[in-house]
Amino acid sequence: MSLLDVRNLEVVYQLRKGLLKAVDNVSFTIEKGEYFGIVGESGSGKSTLARAILRLLPKNGKIANGQIILNGKDITQWSDRQLSTVRWREMSFIPQSAMNALDPVARIGDQILESIQAHENITKEEGYRRAGELFKMVGLDPNRLRDYPHQFSGGMRQRVLIAMSLSLNPDLIVADEPTTALDVIVKDQILDRIDRIQKQLQKSLLLVTHDISVVAENCDKTIVMYGGKIVEYAATGPLLRQAYHPYTLGLKNAFPRLRGPIQELISIPGSPPDLMNAPSGCRFHTRCPFAQERCIEEEPIITEVEPGHYSACHFPELAPEFRERAADGQLWKQARITKNRELQVRKPSV
């Protein structure tokens, strides 16, 4: 049994303009002790997916289809009361902005204590003792438990949130862009800390990020999302070395590197799709330099292209050719010219 099993998940938002399907038919599993990454651009549905798993969707969002099975329990339709038995104990959350996640007028120690006491009957002394241990684990001085959030820097506050997420020893931790608001050096400290804790305590971790290099260095497995769908899913090494999906290839070529020879950066033409008017067929076809008629008409199904490596492209057999040709910036530019015309025909207002 997998620790987390997400099956055919569909999440919709009720907007004034109508229903927006932010996550569309997503399935994957996380085993115990696995470090899992989800990468995607804005609007790819990565954060919505994380929040749906945590059952923390905003009021206008709901799970329209599919199942979320945590430790063998289908929590998809659970009420808040039922969820409180698994939250913090079986799965917890590290949010993006530590500035907003802490109560500015309560001592840090009390806030940790409160989150423990909500689920366990323990004394204040015992709670503070445990909070002290958590502080040590994330590299903070336990003497500062009585401080207020404003006395901590951004990086330290993020450490507090990591400590909190561990307070009830959950099996799964979901981290939504935990380092996006931080500076390079602090970011590296935090990622290093998360990595060490994950390995030491054998936690399962689901890290949501837009930064492909963060995933490359930390995660065992990676999901690439585009327009609400999984486009590729594999162990991180093979995914980056031998990508099958043109979007993954494009993402890699667009990413500036600090080491090795300077390569021409190739941008993917256009911008991420508007999910209110999602493109037909393959959602990436409007930006894909390899798109053919079939891609416009028929939606590709995610299939296993190699053991443990899944891709949602109609042409997995052409992947070796794609990898070679994707390194040519000219090719992507041409894609833009033809595709813009197409877009104008379909949507005159954009």
Place this chain on the structure above:
Amino acid sequence: MNDSNSIVFAVKDLQKWYPLQQGFIDALLKREKQQFVRAVDGVSFSIRAGEIIGIVGESGSGKTTVGMTALRLYEPTGGTITFMGEDITTHSGDRLQNFRRQAQIIFQNPYESLNPRSTVFESVVEPLRLNKIGTKDEHLERVLQALERAEISPPENFLDRYPHELSGGQRQRLAIARAIVIEPKFLVADEPVSMLDVSIRAGILNLLKQLSQTLETAILYVSHDLSTVRYICDRTMTMYAGKLIELGDTNTVIDEPFHPYTQLLIKAIPEVDPDVKRERVLLEGEVPNLVNPPTGCRFHPRCPFVMDRCRVEEPSLQEVKPKHWAACHLY
């Protein structure tokens, strides 16, 4: 290019101190000495035509303040600013206006820096109107040309659109078109791609690179992201706590950095290639308080190579190798 005549823009000993607020009574009775946040404290550099120079540093290093002060959008506390050989530090009125006619800025967030009620045409034509450049007939032509250069194509189709109808990447291109419509000699780009998705960033970076060449614009590129700096900048500066601590050609600064801080900054950047294993070096501590910065070298409390001398004597910027300067007592 190496001719000193081609220097477009230079600052010398640039300082920007912000007065710290004090209580009314204290101020009245002069009970406390006025304190300052020394955001930029003695920075000097120059930029040639067609050159892109990058400033990197963490938040609080003063890099954005340098960009803003360089354009006289903030008033400098000390130092001199030279544009096209002319000292413009204290210019005002028409003479300042004349400088601004040739210097522009692109901000980080294209969602906030554009007027949502102005059409694309109105946004781009505004700098021409404000600076009284060209006739009405010329305006349309120049707007179309600027949009074309910013790769918003076909430009005619965009003239009547509003920012909300554009994607993030297009908005940043619009901001660029607006900045280049007057063909500035000097351009400050403050984190121009950090709000954009990775797939779109590359296009904007390539565009800036191209513009510096075709228009011979000198660009000051401010960013925390060394990998984008490496991609477009000819030279790179590192700032730490209001000080310029390293300056040199981008490839030498990134491949063989001298200053321990630059070294650590580079080591902190993750690698996308799964076959390249990066050695993780952790730097403890945080950027110092700029009201009472550390004595001597401002980096000494966090520096792994700290010596006694670093605690008392402030290192000055030295040319350690030809055209590569660093402010560190190790050299």
